[in-house]
Every structure is written in C-alpha cells, then in structure tokens.
Amino acid sequence: MEEQYTRTEAAALTSRKVGVGEKVMLHGHIQSIRQLGQLSFLNLRDKSGQVQLLVEGSELMEALKIKDILPETPVKVWGTVQAQPNPEVHLKALEILAVVSPAPVEVGKNAKIEKLSAGALFDYRPLTLRNEKVRAIFKIEAEILKAFREFLGKSGFTEIHSPKIVATGTEGGANLFSLDYFSRPAYLAQSPQFYKQMLVAVFERVFEVGPVYRAEEHETTRHLNEYISLDFEMGFISGIGELIALQQELLKHIFAHLKEHCAFELGLYQAVLPVIEAPIPQLELAEAVSILKEKYKWQSLSSKDLDAEGEKLICRHIFEETGMELVYITNYPHVIRPFYAMKEKGGSGSGSFDLLFRGLEITTGGQRIHQYGELKASMEERGLEPEQFNDYLMAFKHGMPPHGGLAIGLERLTKQLLALASVKQAALFPRDRNRLTP
Amino acid sequence: MEEQYTRTEAAALTSRKVGVGEKVMLHGHIQSIRQLGQLSFLNLRDKSGQVQLLVEGSELMEALKIKDILPETPVKVWGTVQAQPNPEVHLKALEILAVVSPAPVEVGKNAKIEKLSAGALFDYRPLTLRNEKVRAIFKIEAEILKAFREFLGKSGFTEIHSPKIVATGTEGGANLFSLDYFSRPAYLAQSPQFYKQMLVAVFERVFEVGPVYRAEEHETTRHLNEYISLDFEMGFISGIGELIALQQELLKHIFAHLKEHCAFELGLYQAVLPVIEAPIPQLELAEAVSILKEKYKWQSLSSKDLDAEGEKLICRHIFEETGMELVYITNYPHVIRPFYAMKEKGGSGSGSFDLLFRGLEITTGGQRIHQYGELKASMEERGLEPEQFNDYLMAFKHGMPPHGGLAIGLERLTKQLLALASVKQAALFPRDRNRLTP
Numbered sequence: 001m002e003e004q005y006t007r008t009e010a011a012a013l014t015s016r017k018v019g020v021g022e023k024v025m026l027h028g029h030i031q032s033i034r035q036l037g038q039l040s041f042l043n044l045r046d047k048s049g050q051v052q053l054l055v056e057g058s059e060l061m062e063a064l065k066i067k068d069i070l071p072e073t074p075v076k077v078w079g080t081v082q083a084q085p086n087p088e089v090h091l092k093a094l095e096i097l098a099v100v101s102p103a104p105v106e107v108g109k110n111a112k113i114e115k116l117s118a119g120a121l122f123d124y125r126p127l128t129l130r131n132e133k134v135r136a137i138f139k140i141e142a143e144i145l146k147a148f149r150e151f152l153g154k155s156g157f158t159e160i161h162s163p164k165i166v167a168t169g170t171e172g173g174a175n176l177f178s179l180d181y182f183s184r185p186a187y188l189a190q191s192p193q194f195y196k197q198m199l200v201a202v203f204e205r206v207f208e209v210g211p212v213y214r215a216e217e218h219e220t221t222r223h224l225n226e227y228i229s230l231d232f233e234m235g236f237i238s239g240i241g242e243l244i245a246l247q248q249e250l251l252k253h254i255f256a257h258l259k260e261h262c263a264f265e266l267g268l269y270q271a272v273l274p275v276i277e278a279p280i281p282q283l284e285l286a287e288a289v290s291i292l293k294e295k296y297k298w299q300s301l302s303s304k305d306l307d308a309e310g311e312k313l314i315c316r317h318i319f320e321e322t323g324m325e326l327v328y329i330t331n332y333p334h335v336i337r338p339f340y341a342m343k344e345k346g347g348s349g350s351g352s353f354d355l356l357f358r359g360l361e362i363t364t365g366g367q368r369i370h371q372y373g374e375l376k377a378s379m380e381e382r383g384l385e386p387e388q389f390n391d392y393l394m395a396f397k398h399g400m401p402p403h404g405g406l407a408i409g410l411e412r413l414t415k416q417l418l419a420l421a422s423v424k425q426a427a428l429f430p431r432d433r434n435r436l437t438p
Numbered sequence: 439m440e441e442q443y444t445r446t447e448a449a450a451l452t453s454r455k456v457g458v459g460e461k462v463m464l465h466g467h468i469q470s471i472r473q474l475g476q477l478s479f480l481n482l483r484d485k486s487g488q489v490q491l492l493v494e495g496s497e498l499m500e501a502l503k504i505k506d507i508l509p510e511t512p513v514k515v516w517g518t519v520q521a522q523p524n525p526e527v528h529l530k531a532l533e534i535l536a537v538v539s540p541a542p543v544e545v546g547k548n549a550k551i552e553k554l555s556a557g558a559l560f561d562y563r564p565l566t567l568r569n570e571k572v573r574a575i576f577k578i579e580a581e582i583l584k585a586f587r588e589f590l591g592k593s594g595f596t597e598i599h600s601p602k603i604v605a606t607g608t609e610g611g612a613n614l615f616s617l618d619y620f621s622r623p624a625y626l627a628q629s630p631q632f633y634k635q636m637l638v639a640v641f642e643r644v645f646e647v648g649p650v651y652r653a654e655e656h657e658t659t660r661h662l663n664e665y666i667s668l669d670f671e672m673g674f675i676s677g678i679g680e681l682i683a684l685q686q687e688l689l690k691h692i693f694a695h696l697k698e699h700c701a702f703e704l705g706l707y708q709a710v711l712p713v714i715e716a717p718i719p720q721l722e723l724a725e726a727v728s729i730l731k732e733k734y735k736w737q738s739l740s741s742k743d744l745d746a747e748g749e750k751l752i753c754r755h756i757f758e759e760t761g762m763e764l765v766y767i768t769n770y771p772h773v774i775r776p777f778y779a780m781k782e783k784g785g786s787g788s789g790s791f792d793l794l795f796r797g798l799e800i801t802t803g804g805q806r807i808h809q810y811g812e813l814k815a816s817m818e819e820r821g822l823e824p825e826q827f828n829d830y831l832m833a834f835k836h837g838m839p840p841h842g843g844l845a846i847g848l849e850r851l852t853k854q855l856l857a858l859a860s861v862k863q864a865a866l867f868p869r870d871r872n873r874l875t876p
C-alpha cells in the first residue's frame with residue numbers, strides 16, 4: 001500500500017504544495033471527529049500543522065473503525081488530496097497506532113485550553129503542550145536559540161557547558177538549592193558567571209545556553225526556580241558600550257529570524273516584533289528614578305533599584321518619548337550589584353546594566369573587575385572570604401583581560417514577545433515554589 | 439594610535455592572510471618571553487592561535503616594560519608584520535592589561551601540561567584550559583554540538599529543554615542525586631528520557647543537549663557524575679532500523695563537519711576520524727557474547743551484558759573482520775534494559791541497542807513501549823508503582839505513537855575521537871566522586 005502513496009505533512013497540504021488528486025500518506029494525532037450523515041470529518045495534527053481528513057460512506061467508516069477513534073489517537077492515514085475549497089484528504093485507509101482513553105482536556109481547541117486554570121494547564125502539561133498555541137511558544141524558543149547561537153558563532157564566540165553542581169554560589173550563598181554530593185554539601189549553579197568569566201582567558205568569547213537555579217521563595221509571574229539562561233561573555237572590551245552594541249545586533253538578528261521562521265506561531269498570539277532601527281535608549285538608574293518620581297509619583301520600598309512597577313513605568317515613559325520598546329538602565333550603585341561588577345572610577349556606581357523590554361527586565365549584564373587585587377578587595381568589602389573563591393581567583397591572579405557579558409532569560413524574553421500572562425507558560429515543564437511535576 | 443593599525447588575529451598572520459609590512463593590532467595573552475641579546479621574543483596566544491612578537495633594542499624593551507611581563511599577562515600590541523621566514527610582528531607598542539603573578543603551570547608548553555597528574559590538570563583547570571591542546575578538546579566539542587543541531591534541525595527535529603530538577607527517577611530510584619526543594623525531596627534528572635518521550639506527541643521529533651546526573655560511586659576513566667547528553671527521540675517509527683539509519687547519517691555529518699572545521703585541533707592529537715562508508719555492522723548481544731567466549735575466551739561476571747573488556751574485544755573483532763571502528767550491539771534481554779524499552783515480540787529480548795566506538799559504548803538507544811497498558815505492566819513487572827509515574831503515563835493513556843530515540847555522551851564521543859586517557863579530560867570542569875571544584 002505505502003509504495004503508491006507519497007509521505008507528506010499537513011502544512012504541505014494546507015499551503016497547497018501538494019496538488020489535488022495526489023495520493024498521500026500522513027501520520028499524526030486525530031484531534032477531533034465530526035459525523036455529518038454519511039461523512040466523517042477528522043482533524044489531523046502533525047508536527048507541521050493541521051489538515052482535515054474526510055471519510056465517505058458508512059461502509060468505509062466501519063472498515064476504518066472511525067467509531068473507535070478518540071481525540072489524540074495516533075494514526076497513519078492514506079488518501080487522495082481534494083480541495084473544496086480548502087485542501088483535505090479523502091481517506092482510503094487508516095491505521096490506529098495506539099489505544100487511547102478520553103482526554104481530560106480538549107487539546108484541539110485553543111479557546112478551551114486558554115480558559116484552563118494555571119494549575120490545570122501545568123498539571124495536564126503532557127497534553128496541553130500538544131495544543132497548537134501552547135506548542136507554538138516552544139517552537140519560537142527553539143528558533144530564538146538557533147538565532148542566538150548562529151549570531152554569536154559568526155561573531156567569534158565558542159559554546160561552553162559549565163557544571164551545574166558547584167561548591168559555592170556566585171553571590172555568596174543566598175537563594176541556593178543545596179544538594180548531597182557523596183555526603184558533601186553542594187549547590188545548583190545560580191548562573192555560569194564564574195565559569196564563563198574564567199573561560200574568557202581561554203576562548204576570549206564564549207556563550208552558554210543552559211539551566212540555572214534560583215531557590216527564591218516568591219511566586220510571581222516573573223520568576224521560575226529553574227530557567228534557561230542565554231549567557232555570553234567577551235574579553236578585551238573597553239567598556240559596556242561594546243556589550244550593548246553586540247546585544248543590539250544580536251536582538252535584531254533574533255527578531256529578524258523569528259519574522260522569517262515563526263510567522264504562523266507569532267500570528268497565533270498576534271505578537272508584534274519590536275523594531276530596533278535606532279540605538280536602544282539608555283538611562284542611568286538615578287535619572288530613571290527621578291523621572292519615575294516626578295512623572296509618575298512612583299514610590300518604592302527600595303529607592304536604590306527599580307521594582308516591577310518601576311520597570312513598567314520607565315518603559316512606558318521611554319515608549320512615549322521615543323517609540324522604543326526597549327531601554328537600558330545603566331550605572332547601578334555598585335552596592336546593589338554582585339561583587340564582581342566593575343566599579344565606576346571615582347564614584348559609587350558600576351559598569352553594569354539591565355535591559356528592560358515592554359516593562360520587564362530580560363537581561364542583566366556589565367563589565368567585570370579583571371584585576372586580581374581589586375576583585376579580592378571587592379569580596380572583602382562584602383564580607384565574603386576570598387579563600388572560598390580560590391579557584392575563581394586563580395584565573396585573575398594569572399591574567400584576565402578586561403571583560404564583560406550578559407545573560408538573557410529565555411522564558412522572560414518569550415513571555416514579553418508573546419504577551420504571556422506568566423513566565424511559567426514559557427517553560428515546557430515549569431518549576432516553581434509549589435510545582436515539581438510533571 | 440589604534441586608527442592606523444588594523445585589528446587582526448594570530449591565525450590570520452600565521453596563515454599569511456595579512457601581508458608583510460602591514461600595521462596590525464592584536465590582543466591576547468603572552469605565553470612566553472625569551473631574551474636574546476638586544477631582542478625579545480614574545481609568544482602571543484589569542485582565540486585563533488599563536489604568533490611570535492619581536493621587540494628590538496634595549497630602549498624599546500624598557501619603554502614597553504618587557505621585564506614586567508610574566509607568562510599569561512593579557513596585552514594589546516601594535517606592530518608591523520614581518521616574515522623571516524615565519525610571520526611575526528615587530529612591536530611598536532604594547533599595553534599590559536592586568537598585573538599577574540607567576541603561574542604554577544606552564545600553559546604554553548604542551549609537553550609540560552601533558553605530564554601533569556590528573557589531580558593537577560583539574561586543580562589548575564582555570565589555567566590548564568588555556569593550553570592550546572587542552573583548549574582544542576572543547577573547540578571540537580563545540581563543533582560536534584553545532585553539527586549535531588544542524589543535522590537534526592534539517593531533519594525536522596525541534597530543540598527542547600526539559601527540567602533537571604525532578605520528582606522521580608527514570609529508572610526507579612538508583613544513582614540519583616537528591617536535593618532539598620523547598621523542604622520537599624527532589625532529584626537531579628538522570629536523563630531527559632520521560633520528557634523527550636512525552637514531547638514526541640507534541641513535536642514528533644525532538645532533541646536536547648543538556649546536563650545529566652548519575653550518582654554512581656565508581657571512579658573510572660569512562661564515568662562522569664555530571665555530563666552532557668545529546669538526546670533525540672522520534673515518533674512514528676516502525677523499528678530500530680530508522681533510529682540506527684538516522685544516527686549513522688548524523689555521525690557522518692558530525693565527522694565531515696569536524697574534518698572541515700577542526701583540522702588543526704584534530705592534528706594536535708593525531709586523531710583520525712572514523713570512516714562510515716558502509717552501514718555500521720550490527721551484532722545481537724547473544725552473538726557478540728559467543729564470539730567473545732570462543733575467540734577471546736572472554737569471561738564476564740554478568741553473562742547478560744558486555745563489560746568494559748567485552749566492549750573492547752568485540753570492537754577489535756569487528757575491526758578485524760570489517761575494518762569498521764563502530765558496531766551496534768542489539769537485542770539486549772529486556773530484563774537488563776529500562777522498563778520502557780520495547781519488548782521483543784514473543785521473546786525475552788528488547789528493541790534496544792548500544793553503539794560501541796573504538797572499544798567504548800557511546801550511545802544507548804532503542805524503541806520504547808508506546809501502548810499504555812503494556813507500559814504499566816512493564817513497570818509492575820519491575821516492582822515499580824505506576825502511580826509514581828502518573829504524569830509520564832498520562833502521555834501514553836492519551837495517545838503516543840510508536841517511537842524511539844537515543845543518547846550520545848558528548849565527553850565519551852570526544853574521548854574516543856581524540857584517544858584521551860579519561861572521559862574527564864573531555865569535561866571543562868569535571869565532576870567525579872571526589873571532585874566538586876573548580
């Protein structure tokens with residue numbers, strides 16, 4: 001049977017790449033079944049999209065056991081392409097590949113999946129991920145990663161994989177998940193920070209895509225306890241300008257790539273990609289704070305940093321002033337940044353920055369201290385014991401060039417692009433304060 | 439100063455892409471300094487390679503503070519290209535970017551680094567990674583990953599990132615690192631197995647590059663407690679033949695990519711890439727065992743599986759018989775494979791396989807059980823409680839197609855390619871029974 005039929009996919013049919021009258025074979029899951037007298041309409045989902053299948057006549061319906069098919073049944077089908085007016089396949093044969101039970105959620109109906117509570121959306125994750133609109137989120141993430149690696153690869157960066165089981169935290173011990181490592185205490189890495197820095201002296205430019213862990217107690221729409229961090233670090237820089245310039249080009253490349261490869265998926269969310277035609281505006285933190293206070297009567301518990309509300313308002317301001325949906329906040333006080341942040345010469349600031357996108361921080365970055373003595377002193381100022389960081393310090397004692405880098409939270413970037421309600425929706429299997437499964 | 443000089447890299451000079459007489463700027467680390475009367479010879483390492491710098495005359499040597507330069511000092515240099523006969527740069531200016539202390543290892547000398555004990559090699563990892571030959575290992579790994587993703591992307595696979603913090607192990611509890619997750623017990627994932635399977639019903643074909651964790655007590659040259667697993671899983675297969683065929687093409691693509699992009703790095707190890715012109719030979723396990731017993735008088739503690747010695751001997755046999763350096767061992771008894779392995783129809787075997795390469799297993803794979811009832815029964819046969827796997831089973835209860843996949847250990851593949859003494863050398867910062875740092 002199979003020899004006379006050409007293997008094809010739903011998208012090839014719906015985009016009319018396969019001609020009417022052709023004999024085709026498809027495989028996928030049946031999402032829905034409708035009976036209309038002597039006709040059965042089946043909706044088939046495969047990795048490329050969806051297409052309608054038609055079974056004509058009660059005899060064929062019986063022979064193909066259409067009655068036994070429940071939503072989500074995996075099948076192979078054989079038939080002839082017709083278009084009336086939309087392309088569909090008139091079935092000749094159908095093979096049921098697995099017996100299924102009635103599903104607790106209607107995978108094929110976007111509106112129903114969108115109405116699920118967050119609890120149900122994640123409890124039924126093995127099923128809700130099959131929904132076209134939920135699945136689209138992760139197609140987009142896969143393409144973001146492809147574009148990220150492509151751009152950095154062409155810019156002379158080498159991919160690295162640093163260990164996630166570590167002996168010390170990068171920030172001195174807060175928010176670490178602890179672990180029993182053959183009866184020794186260990187932790188899950190909060191970031192590849194120390195490793196990517198050390199590797200600047202090896203490869204000059206490095207990037208990593210990998211999981212990072214934050215044992216933060218708070219449950220918000222902006223936090224995950226395990227997320228994918230897109231990190232890069234580069235050497236021989238003269239300041240943060242080079243980091244910002246590179247990230248701008250990187251983001252332009254990612255957005256152009258998504259425009260080309262994810263039009264359908266973005267369309268499902270009516271998502272509009274940000275336009276970066278001019279340099280992304282930059283505001284010093286102090287400047288941002290005074291605008292917030294004057295224009296929005298913003299009040300914050302910590303006057304030293306922006307809170308979630310402050311991030312939203314400053315983005316609104318920048319959008320009103322410039323039409324840009326991104327803004328860099330620069331020159332944070334050193335005291336609220338990690339010890340390794342480069343200090344402002346003769347001031348209390350730091351060579352670090354955040355990038356806000358549509359009201360949410362999606363990147364933290366900056367230049368780092370590269371002189372051994374200065375780095376040790378910065379640790380001591382924070383009450384950290386340099387001896388605890390001997391391996392990290394080794395790289396500096398024996399020659400580190402000026403360097404810096406940044407990290408982009410994959411799920412946050414995706415959340416903002418698609419205007420998702422929570423960053424958790426952008427994780428295949430999210431981990432939060434209360435969720436450890438599926 | 440910088441305006442008149444063109445930024446270049448060591449490899450561009452040594453490959454004579456930059457003409458004699460050109461004014462160039464480079465940055466990197468000084469690996470060694472030799473004085474010869476009125477001449478100083480400096481070896482500069484950058485991300486592309488190494489090149490010799492020359493400083494002529496005691497006046498210039500003093501002005502550039504050549505005396506203050508220790509190995510590993512990061513510098514910027516400006517000079518003119520000469521070739522006598524090898525390309526070198528006659529310096530005009532040099533900027534020292536960081537003060538360094540004498541290094542405990544000689545990064546610039548391959549022979550010295552190779553003579554280090556394993557302990558020193560890893561204790562001084564931030565420095566030993568800078569050595570050209572050590573660094574080459576990770577350039578090769580980065581290119582393996584690039585080729586892996588490129589091939590699978592073109593073959594319709596979607597990249598995924600599954601959680602590494604999990605509530606249950608994939609094999610029923612052995613060899614798991616345990617974790618305190620907000621006062622709940624959790625574990626580090628041994629493999630993305632369950633997740634990649636569930637995602638077959640979402641994307642049909644998926645791959646993941648990420649860390650996996652094995653709390654195995656044994657310390658060998660073949661084991662790491664944290665390593666990078668290259669996983670793929672694909673749906674709608676009719677048997678393991680499709681998995682093996684795809685992996686063969688994948689390996690051919692990876693080796694061709696390395697040949698093109700890593701000739702220098704492979705050359706440092708005198709590594710010869712395996713040739714896959716004919717299909718990789720396949721042997722059933724029982725067949726392999728009887729060859730081992732007859733030909734090599736092989737004796738194993740467990741007659742059910744190959745041990746390290748058995749893997750070496752069977753590879754030797756296949757090489758003698760066919761000239762191939764790879765061999766698939768198939769049809770393992772189901773009882774020694776995970777519960778999710780597809781069972782042989784009417785037998786006690788399984789639709790699973792290992793791939794051995796130059797005497798070492800680098801891949802385990804196979805077809806999986808996709809029928810809900812069968813999977814549940816297989817759990818029960820092993821004494822596992824299906825209720826503990828409810829999330830995983832959800833995917834099967836509601837429609838999983840026939841599927842299978844495999845995993846390649848990145849460090850093992852690299853070890854075999856370069857004939858490294860231990861798989862640990864192929865991890866940037868290895869984690870073993872006794873090593874948690876750097």
